Amino acid sequence: MCPSKILLVIFAFAQYVTAQDPFYYIKQCSANDPEINECLRESTNYLIANMRRGIPELNLNNPEPIIIDQIQLALGTGPDGYRAIFKDIEAYGVSNCSVTAVRSDIATNQFQFTLYIPKISARAIYESSGVLILVQASGGGNYWGEYEGVKVKAYIRASRTPGDDGLSYLNLQQLKMDFSVKDIKMGVDGIHNGNAVLQAALNLFINSNSQELLKEMKPHLKKKLIVLMSEFVSNLFENVPYEAFLTDQ
Numbered sequence: 001m002c003p004s005k006i007l008l009v010i011f012a013f014a015q016y017v018t019a020q021d022p023f024y025y026i027k028q029c030s031a032n033d034p035e036i037n038e039c040l041r042e043s044t045n046y047l048i049a050n051m052r053r054g055i056p057e058l059n060l061n062n063p064e065p066i067i068i069d070q071i072q073l074a075l076g077t078g079p080d081g082y083r084a085i086f087k088d089i090e091a092y093g094v095s096n097c098s099v100t101a102v103r104s105d106i107a108t109n110q111f112q113f114t115l116y117i118p119k120i121s122a123r124a125i126y127e128s129s130g131v132l133i134l135v136q137a138s139g140g141g142n143y144w145g146e147y148e149g150v151k152v153k154a155y156i157r158a159s160r161t162p163g164d165d166g167l168s169y170l171n172l173q174q175l176k177m178d179f180s181v182k183d184i185k186m187g188v189d190g191i192h193n194g195n196a197v198l199q200a201a202l203n204l205f206i207n208s209n210s211q212e213l214l215k216e217m218k219p220h221l222k223k224k225l226i227v228l229m230s231e232f233v234s235n236l237f238e239n240v241p242y243e244a245f246l247t248d249q
Contacts, residue, residue, distance in 0.1 A: 022057070023244040025050035031106050031246045040102040043245070044113065052095050058239055065090040066228065071220045073213065075132070082130040086143055089124040093117060097152070106246065109158040109170060117150040126188065132205060139198070141191040149182025156233060160242055167241035172234045177226055184210035 027046040029039035054061045068089040075082040094117060101114040127140040154177040158170040187203040206213060 023240055025055050026240060026244050028244060029246055031248055036106065037102045037104055040104055041099050044099045044102065048095070048097060058235060063095040065092050066094050068224045071217055071224060073217050075216065080131040082128065082132045084126055084128040086124040086126045089122055091120050091122045093120040109160055111156045113154045115152040115154065117152065118148065120147040120150055132202065139192050141188050143186070143188050145184065145186035147181045147184055150179060152177060152179045154229065158237065163241065167243050170237040170242055172230060172237055175226055175230045175233060177222065177229060181214060184214060186210060
């Protein structure tokens, strides 16, 4: 069989599977399973694996990069305090995450997920002002970051309501998250004024204080990530009935 015919057969089979099971990207669990948390862990990882390939039914075609419009960093106070804005942030590697543990309370629709991401690579444009390490650091350029060993905890609370189709659906009520990073490497280049001394000083400071800088950026970054995660979870809950996730059987 020629390659083109093989592709047609594969495509036809994929369409057949999708028609038979519209929620093919979900592994259903039983609410009465004594190992329900392990089943939910496997089900979430199964969903993530399908997301990497794309889920058109959820308007998920390419999960990467994760795009954040901007985050801010502030060090020190007063007119000489250092301020930086990171814009058009693109992060790669998030879709390589895996769920390592799940805790759930099925009766109250509460779930806590622990995730691990081996490495995230980020790129952004930055603008800064103020004094840093006794050097006037106003200007801008390119920012890059490599974050390894990322651990994330996400908490979800939902309510269950009946739908018009005779099934029930979850509605997101609350989402909280926190994260930590084991190793960080980051720096700047392409500084607008071409000041090589300033660029070297900034990179030395950034890599010597990477965890402290992340701590300062974290509150703003968490707000942005919670918005993105909430949009994804709400979209999932709106399009997938509760019975596709969990059965009472």
